[in-house]
Amino acid sequence: MAAAAPALPVSLSGRFKGSFAYFTIKDRLPQILTRVIDTLHRHKNEFFEEHGIDVQIGTFVLRLFQKGVEAEKRAISFLSKLRNELQTDKPVTPLEDELPDAALWNQYLDYQRNLSNGNGEPSWFQSPWLFVECYMYRRIHAALAQNPPIDNFDVFKEGKAQNFFESQEAVIGLCTYFQELLKNIKDLDEKQLQEELFKLLQVSLWGNKCDLSFSAGEDSSQKSSPLQSLENMVPYILVNDMEKLWSLLVNAKKNRTESNVRVDIILDNAGFELVSDLVLADFLLSSKLADEIYFHGKSIPWYVSDTTKHDFNWTLKQLQSANHMWMSRCGINWEGNLKKGVWVFCDHMFWTLPHDFSSMGGVAPDLYAELQMSNLLLFKGDLNYRKLTGDRKWEYTVPFHQALNKFHPAPLCSLRTLKSDTQVGLKPGQGEQIQASEPDWMSSQESHDHVLLDISVTKEQMNHYQTAAETAQSELAALSVKYDCGQYT
Numbered sequence: 001m002a003a004a005a006p007a008l009p010v011s012l013s014g015r016f017k018g019s020f021a022y023f024t025i026k027d028r029l030p031q032i033l034t035r036v037i038d039t040l041h042r043h044k045n046e047f048f049e050e051h052g053i054d055v056q057i058g059t060f061v062l063r064l065f066q067k068g069v070e071a072e073k074r075a076i077s078f079l080s081k082l083r084n085e086l087q088t089d090k091p092v093t094p095l096e097d098e099l100p101d102a103a104l105w106n107q108y109l110d111y112q113r114n115l116s117n118g119n120g121e122p123s124w125f126q127s128p129w130l131f132v133e134c135y136m137y138r139r140i141h142a143a144l145a146q147n148p149p150i151d152n153f154d155v156f157k158e159g160k161a162q163n164f165f166e167s168q169e170a171v172i173g174l175c176t177y178f179q180e181l182l183k184n185i186k187d188l189d190e191k192q193l194q195e196e197l198f199k200l201l202q203v204s205l206w207g208n209k210c211d212l213s214f215s216a217g218e219d220s221s222q223k224s225s226p227l228q229s230l231e232n233m234v235p236y237i238l239v240n241d242m243e244k245l246w247s248l249l250v251n252a253k254k255n256r257t258e259s260n261v262r263v264d265i266i267l268d269n270a271g272f273e274l275v276s277d278l279v280l281a282d283f284l285l286s287s288k289l290a291d292e293i294y295f296h297g298k299s300i301p302w303y304v305s306d307t308t309k310h311d312f313n314w315t316l317k318q319l320q321s322a323n324h325m326w327m328s329r330c331g332i333n334w335e336g337n338l339k340k341g342v343w344v345f346c347d348h349m350f351w352t353l354p355h356d357f358s359s360m361g362g363v364a365p366d367l368y369a370e371l372q373m374s375n376l377l378l379f380k381g382d383l384n385y386r387k388l389t390g391d392r393k394w395e396y397t398v399p400f401h402q403a404l405n406k407f408h409p410a411p412l413c414s415l416r417t418l419k420s421d422t423q424v425g426l427k428p429g430q431g432e433q434i435q436a437s438e439p440d441w442m443s444s445q446e447s448h449d450h451v452l453l454d455i456s457v458t459k460e461q462m463n464h465y466q467t468a469a470e471t472a473q474s475e476l477a478a479l480s481v482k483y484d485c486g487q488y489t
């Protein structure tokens, strides 16, 4: 009789006063909502100009059907009501919009209601933090989506664009470094390739500090060139499995039979972080460590700075039109990769549901099967880490593999800047040691220099994944009609 799986620890929640979840729900989420409302106010004239209709009567021009302004007013009242619900810990209410994921959200709300087994309705401070925070962003989306003609307005686009423009020095530094590297990449030996991979993994890891939802919209752009500071950031890396990552990629390349080596990057933030992920992806291709890269973005505006398809394409266009040789070279090459199909952008709706990833197999089997086709999944950022580990109060020393709670579509790695109070995979005493030196290391923005580099896969499981990938091949054929990983448009 197999031993029963150990019980899962409780979910992080605002019901734990003093927790990072509590401060986020009490202070930061209302701040983010207020910024969204201000953004809509500031765009009133744009909505008026763009969506008003002029009617000439004699010498008078009447602006009729102020559709844009009316829609803006309705959206603002939706959001003000949402902010009040949040701040007064009202029950979480079912979604009433007709958007394609509404049924899945309301099923999940029922699930949460049953979980609380009669201890009252799911609410902002009593329910799991992951659920209510995701729910807030989904309600923000509904406030716009239900109010044409501003239904396609991205309330976070200014912040994402500002992060990109204010990170220009870092973007130029990174693109210049990378293009210089490309000039002699064919002459690099394995050791040198490994060193370059490790550098670019760390740049992508540190790029994750540039996150607007964590800073509640305050500037978080990358000012200096990250390559210069890698050395003195190494002591802040809590878990560093880069060697395992390297051997996983080298083995995949050696074992490459007829199928390509595929790496999937589950993206996080737009701006500098996205550029660092694109450079890493180009390196994996140019070094021949991988043959194809799948990028997974968000299908709706999410967590202030997360990357949508629009952000992805906008970033490539900005690079191409930059008046800097190496930036535009990168942008041109990357658009070429998309057109050749060696890079693919996808945005499955599962990534913007409240479910943690242990539910993916049941809720989005098409996406799970898609990920099983990969040799390596790189999950960027803190929210993905929280969803990988179920956003629970784990002991620090619980193995990452265990915290994944059977989510194993393929070998995976998390590249995460610690921004929430959940942490696994540490050595005995490591968490306590940091706690002693930095008591609020998991609960305040200043001390969040800790990063986590983690691979769930131990070597002996590699073979298992090879066979799993083969079986998934046949399953995927059945599923591909349901979910076609979006081709570049």
Ligand SMILES: O=P(O)(O)OC[C@@]1(O)O[C@H](CO)[C@@H](O)[C@@H]1O
Pocket (backbone or CB within 6 Å): 024, 028, 133, 208, 211, 212, 213, 214, 215, 268, 269, 303, 380, 381, 382, 383, 384, 386, 417, 419, 420
């Ligand atoms: O996934 P990311 O961009 O690294 O971080 C997401 C985040 O900013 O949002 C939540 C705080 O509101 C936390 O999960 C984390 O701090």
Ligand SMILES: [Mn+2]
Pocket (backbone or CB within 6 Å): 211, 213, 268, 269, 303, 305, 306, 381, 383
């Ligand atoms: Mn993010």
